[in-house]
Amino acid sequence: MLTKVHTGLDPVQGVWWKPAHKAEVIWVSVAFAWCIVLFAMMPLWHWKGGQNPAGxxxxxxxxxxxxxxxxxxxxxxxxxxxxxxxxxxxxxxxxxxxxxxxxxxxxxxxxxxxxxxxxxxxxxxxxxxxxxxxxxxxxxxxxxxxxxxxxxxxxxxxxxxxxxxxxxxxxxxxxxxxxxxxxxxxxxxxxxxxxxxxxxx
Amino acid sequence: MTAATVEGTGAPGWRTCPVTARRIDARAERLIRVNAVAAVVALLIGAVAALLLALTRWQVVHLLPAEWYYRILGVHGMNMLIFFIIFFEMAVLWFAGTVLLNARPAAPRYAWFNFGMMLIGALMVEAMQWSGKADVLYTSYPPLKAHPLFYLGIILFAVGALSVVGQFFATLTIARRERTYTGSMPLVVYGAMTAAIIAVITLLHGAMVYIPTFLWSVGLIDSVNPQMYRLLWWALGHSAQQINVAAMVAIWYMLGALTVGAVVLNEKVSRWAFVLYILFISMASAHHLLVDPGFGPAWKIVNTSYFMYMAVLASMIHGFTVPAGIELGMRLRGFTKGLFGWLRKAPWGDPGFSSLVLSVVVFGFFGGITGVTIGTEQINIIAHNTLRIPGHFHATVVSGTAVAFMGATYYLLPLIFRRKVSFWGLAKIQPYMFAGGLLLLEFGMTFAGSFGVPRRHWDISFTQAAHDVPFSPVVDLFMAMVGIGGIIAATGAFAFILIAVTSVFFGERVTEFPRGKAIAGIPQGLTNPPVHAANADAVNAELHAPARGWAGPTPGTLVLVAVFFLAFMLYYFTNWKLLSFLWKIG
Structure with missing residues (x-):
């Protein structure tokens, strides 16, 4: 499953398209969900908030x-x-x-x-x-x-x-x-x- | 252009690096050196300017007269954000394209021509700025007008840089054709390639904005639409910072590998994050236009968020994979104690490593969090053009990119210039001094900006203004932080320049790197390379075993990113709360 241990300076041998470990998947998912929150806040504030630069x-x-x-x-x-x-x-x-x-x-x-x-x-x-x-x-x-x-x-x-x-x-x-x-x-x-x-x- | 050329590379003009066993073409090496030297010269001019600016904004000192304050502010912006950074990035591209791939440079003579063009362009800009013929600041928003040679200088510089980027792609192609490496290109080169692609997008926008502006300055066209200029200029100005981000992240992976043997956790995840940069990061021009009259809310929301924050996602991914790669690399080398044993045992006295950590931490916690927050459409109302903006971007470009570049320099000096790092004792503390001063400056700017203190402003005591503006006395404290932080940071920059210049021109030559022996002037990663044991793959598999639970092989990093995430949420929602106290505006 894992690629051979290597650093960012080494060319990668063989197929590197391997599944990520659970810890990485969790963090990427949390980060993605947070990005959606960040995005949603702006239209939400246009709808409910009192300060918008629309004009x-x-x-x-x-x-x-x-x-x-x-x-x-x-x-x-x-x-x-x-x-x-x-x-x-x-x-x-x-x-x-x-x-x-x-x-x-x-x-x-x-x-x-x-x-x-x-x-x-x-x-x-x-x-x-x-x-x-x-x-x-x-x-x-x-x-x-x-x-x-x-x-x-x-x-x-x-x-x-x-x-x-x-x-x-x-x-x-x-x-x-x-x-x-x-x-x-x-x-x-x-x-x-x-x-x-x-x-x- | 096949095997014969490669075999010929053992010939004169090539050498083999004693540490990394890579073959290095002397022509490429000279290009790396000359671009790095040009970068340091620009850094020196920019740092002198920085010191003068800090001593002017610190209202107690108020050093420069108004005219010179604005002039030097323009000089500081051009030297730091354009000349220093782009010359250094040219060195990074030559390094990544040739040294890391054992390849020869594409058309090295043409590269000298391009370097010459960039140099002449830079000198033209310097001449115009210092002689007071381009008092338009870094952004040069029309209808403010500068001397035509100012715009022409920028165009020459950009064309030269664009051509070098083209040569980098040609070098990658040559390396692939001549099979100078096997398998997929290293992640660091992939990151540099990302930076190069973003550079193409950026520099083309530069041409789109500066060619008409130049024509306007010589009278060939009547006017430049100021709003269109702001849009296109920031597609240059902000995207240029995204070149820095990609180059910086590539250097993070490189420094991690060189200093502590950091591994790549998962190539798919890290490479995807770079692809997200390419796809989305160039939309950030909108960050500067959130309270502009020329664009509607839908445009602002989609663009400022890089289409749903996909480039932020990319940075949050790197913000995990870089420290996690360091953690796993250390654990594989036997530093397995507890959650943070790998951090306690890290080489904190190695300026390459300390620069790496300071760059990651300050870029993420300070630059990243403030950037996303003030780049939110509505929150920008309480941030636009206040000191919060330079507070943010000094945390990204200086504490992030410049610190990473400095850390890389401590390794490039012995590896490429083949000289010991001079003033080794000073070099060990330089990253802490520079980053510490910057942090003070950034906090001072950010807090002062929260009180409405404008950026790019000579006199916030408003003695010559029609009305008084009585800022809260606490602002004086924040501006003192800017002044004192600026002095410390500039001292740190001068220390770096002193070290770099002395090493390059007078440093002791390095011919070999004796293993296992600490030598003053050579970072520990070169005399004590962090290689992984032969059984590293077995240990790695064990660390990844499902029985170890979801935290897996890098539990310490999970704790760190959790702290980051909490800080992010706290700062972000606090700003919405502050915004809600304002007048109703819409």
Missing amino acids: VRSRVEPKAFYARTTEFAKQYQVGTDGGVPIAAPPPGADVYLVAMSFQWYPVLQLEQGKEYMLHLSALDVNHGFSLYPLNVNFAVVPGFDYALRVTPTSSGDFRIICNEFCGIGHHTMVGRVIVVDSTGAAVADNPDATIEHGGAL
Whole structure:
């Protein structure tokens, strides 16, 4: 039954297609079953889980996306933060966020527990959306509109770090998302930001 | 091209290895040497870069200015992941194709031409990167644009490497035709052949991505689709790591055989595992695109899982058969005490053996488990482009592949370069130092990444940014681990380079390997070859006897893989739990 004792450096004589020992068969079976579990978890999470990178994906002209975003920012502007408009769209709205070297535009103000359609794209090169401190990461690719249904389940003052190298100023590229709680109170602990309540809403 | 050529091989230009009794063609030997030397030079550049990077990311030191940090990061990536590894793999292919099969190299002069092409390509890339004309990092994602010579250099390097892979297949054919060996090719050569096949797939993708990008850089085409580039580039970038995996596993089998007489438990199982690599591993481009906008969930799930994790299955098989082969090899040589007597009596002072064990353990436990977990479609949301990614791939490519290659070098120095290993005392501790530093670095990166610390980022104190990002103070600790681990690992790499270079150029010549005598500078597997006794087959049959139960001849390894499996499940499901705490996204 067994092949002659030999190492991986020796050519193998005769037929080496021999049945494996039970211990090997058990391990290969366990490993195979585990692989099926690993595989099944992903469709299962699409079905039952709350965090999936599916979204609605489409092509878009970078300049057109930028124009749409500035229009969106103007429409829902409630203030400014360091010269960047703060946009507070109503729940359920399409929300636009554009990445460009080296800025996220605009600052977003969302409501806790409400769903939004967040559109991500880039004007120039690849960027990376990394929501701090939650550690939620998405790729932002010019020419592609990545629309994700997002429901902020916690309130606070969040940051967007760029985590895809986009040029020499990459490390200065930080954006901001404010999530107000269910009472409607803004949770803006950044003293530089000015939020005019009851703005364009 | 038949018997006459073979008989002629006793002639000048050939020698017989005193340890393995294999016939070695001097022309092949020179090719192995020159590729290994080029690999070590690239390793030196990459290791200097690594030290600078570790000292920059350790925010307390923050050594390099921003511009140089990104530049050196690109240099580090190209030298380590492309030049060091591929030059070494060229040496492995020549070694496996000729020495292990007693064969002559196919078209050795053409091989020098190809080596020259690879060298020129590499030098072009170095020149562009160091002069600041290719500040696009290793991935060079368009629309970021580098100087055309940067892309051309990579193309030349890839074409040269592809041609050498073709020569390797030609060498295998020659060996078979000239009957330089009888029976089926050794498992190690089979593994090297697997690496070569994956290399063809990889390098063709390299051509598909870099030729249009080059044309774009010189203005002949208007644009490169950034998403298509990411897809094709990672079919090069990730598949290149799968060449490393296959080559590394082949070296595991080789080092096991040379150091402790590890046996092949079952050729069918091990060879099937290699076939699974060929069939499925090239789908891994998707690992980098899980949170990209260009692909849907079905595509992502099928591809990221290598079609139901068949390549993971392959690695889990090797992860059993390699240690089990070591265990059985040791037991056959009489180290039968208890579950782990074979491990206690193993030659831990032999840098070839310690490298082998460290490579298997860290690759499996750290690289494998983190890789499968963060390569899961949804879990990637909490991992993509954070420091968890380099934390993972340093565990695979460096702790796994580079450590295995270093271990192989300790045997190649006396066998192929015919020199004693210099600084033998240092060589004995080098694998522990290098792997230990790396482990610290990898833990630091992985934990920091879990807090959202981005990779490829010059300043996580964000002093010049529009908004503050107040990372938890514990992140400082993790980044210090990255810095200190990086210093230790770089020191380990420098020690290896010092040993290798000194041995090659100034080492004491080795002409014979006196049996049974420990000699400083010659690994124990060469002076005390782990040969199996004449009755090994009878002992083997006894160990396999049904009466010994389902644990069979390798009970110790079963315990080890059970521990591995528990660690795997724990880490995997913990990550799903962490993911479930996030906002709802879909």
